[in-house]
Amino acid sequence: MTQRLALKDRDLFWPPADELTEATERIRARLGDWPPTHAPWRICLTAPDAPNGGDLIVIADAQQHREQVARWLVQGAGVIEAAQNTATLHLGGETYRLEGHLADDWIAALAAFLDCGFDPHDALVLALAWRDGDETRADDAFPADLARFPRLAGLPAAPAQAFARCPDRLGLYPVLPTAEWVERVLSFGVKTVQLRRKSAEPAAELKREIARCVAVGRAHDAQVFINDHWQAALDAGAYGVHLGQEDVHTADLSALAAAGMRLGLSTHGYYEILRALHFRPSYIALGAVFPTTTKVMPTAPQGLRRLARYVRLLDGVVPLVAIGGIDLQVLPDVLATGVGCAAVVRAVTQAADPAAAVSALQLGFTR
Structure with a gap:
C-alpha cells in the first residue's frame, strides 16, 4: 500500500x-x-x-x-x-x-x-x-x-570530439597544493593526483610548478590533473585538467580535446551533471559530499543519499569522482554508493604521517 x-x-x-x-x-x-x-x-x-x-x-x-x-x-x-x-x-x-x-x-x-x-x-x-x-x-x-x-538548451557548443578517456575507476585521488606535494604523494604509489593552486603568483612560477608536476607524473606513469590553469597545462602537455562549471565559457575546450587531454568537470546537482555531460568529459566530479573548509562551495553538501542517486544514474556512462570533506572515517560509506573514485585534500595534506594516511586510504579501495 x-x-x-x-x-x-x-x-x-x-x-x-x-x-x-x-x-x-x-x-x-x-x-x-x-x-x-x-x-x-x-x-x-x-x-x-x-x-x-x-x-x-x-x-x-x-x-x-x-x-x-x-x-x-x-x-x-x-x-x-x-x-x-x-x-x-x-x-x-x-x-x-x-x-x-x-x-x-x-x-x-x-x-x-x-x-x-x-x-x-x-x-x-x-x-x-x-x-x-x-x-x-x-x-x-x-x-x-x-x-x-x-x-x-542554450549551452556553448561542445568540442567536435569527445575528451580522451581515463580509467573508469580512478581510485584514490589526492588534490594537492604544490608540485612538492605532488612529487611526495606520487612516491607513495598513488596513480591519480591533482595540482590545485589557488593563490596568486607570477605566471612563470606557475608554469614551472605545472611543468614539474607533468614531469613527475610521467616518471611515475601517473595521471596528473591541473586545476583551472588550462592554458599552462596545455602548453606543458599535462595528462588532464579539472575545471569548474563556469570555466567552460572561457577555456578552449576544442584545443584541449584535440590535444588528447583529459577533462574533469565539477558538478553540484542534476542540472550541472547534465551540463557537464554535454561536453563529453573524461570524468565528472560530484560534490561537495560533506562540508569542506578547503574552498567556498556554491551549494549545500550533497550527502550520501544524493551521491548514491547520481552514481545509479551515471554508472557506466562516465567515470565519477566523489569530492568534498572525505576522509578515512567516511570513505567506506562513500565507496558503498558504488562510486569508483574519491578525491581527498586534508586527509592527506593535514595528516601527521601522509605516507601512512595514503596507505590507509588506498587500503579502503581494496576492501
Whole structure:
C-alpha cells in the first residue's frame, strides 16, 4: 500500500489545489527517505497578490507578462515558463532552459522533488524526467534512466570530439597544493593526483610548478590533473585538467580535446551533471559530499543519499569522482554508493604521517 505523506497542511500550491496535493503525496511517497526541507517554496498556478522569495510562478509565456515577470523576479520569486516539451526557469538572475517531456503530473512531481530538498533547478530537471504513473511501477520510483532526462538548451557548443578517456575507476585521488606535494604523494604509489593552486603568483612560477608536476607524473606513469590553469597545462602537455562549471565559457575546450587531454568537470546537482555531460568529459566530479573548509562551495553538501542517486544514474556512462570533506572515517560509506573514485585534500595534506594516511586510504579501495 502506498505510504501517504502529510502534505495537506502545507501551503504547497496557490491557489490551493487538493488534486495536485494528493498527486504530490503519491509521488513523494515513492521517492525514498529524505531529510525534511525547510525552504519556504510554493508553486503558484496563478500570480499571487504578493509573491514571496519561495514562490515559483508557472506561466505559459514570459513575453506576454514581461513587466510582471520583472517585478516578480525583483521580489525574489522564480518564474517557470512551461510550454509543449519545454520548461524554462528564471530564478536568482539565472535562466535554466530545459527541453523534454512534460508529463501531466509534472507540477506534482516538481512539488515532490522540492519537498525532498532539491533546489528548484534540480527539482525541475527531475520533474521533466518523471513519467505519469511512475509511482505505481516500483517501490522506488526515483528517476534513474538517463534517456528520460531533459536536454539543456542554450549551452556553448561542445568540442567536435569527445575528451580522451581515463580509467573508469580512478581510485584514490589526492588534490594537492604544490608540485612538492605532488612529487611526495606520487612516491607513495598513488596513480591519480591533482595540482590545485589557488593563490596568486607570477605566471612563470606557475608554469614551472605545472611543468614539474607533468614531469613527475610521467616518471611515475601517473595521471596528473591541473586545476583551472588550462592554458599552462596545455602548453606543458599535462595528462588532464579539472575545471569548474563556469570555466567552460572561457577555456578552449576544442584545443584541449584535440590535444588528447583529459577533462574533469565539477558538478553540484542534476542540472550541472547534465551540463557537464554535454561536453563529453573524461570524468565528472560530484560534490561537495560533506562540508569542506578547503574552498567556498556554491551549494549545500550533497550527502550520501544524493551521491548514491547520481552514481545509479551515471554508472557506466562516465567515470565519477566523489569530492568534498572525505576522509578515512567516511570513505567506506562513500565507496558503498558504488562510486569508483574519491578525491581527498586534508586527509592527506593535514595528516601527521601522509605516507601512512595514503596507505590507509588506498587500503579502503581494496576492501
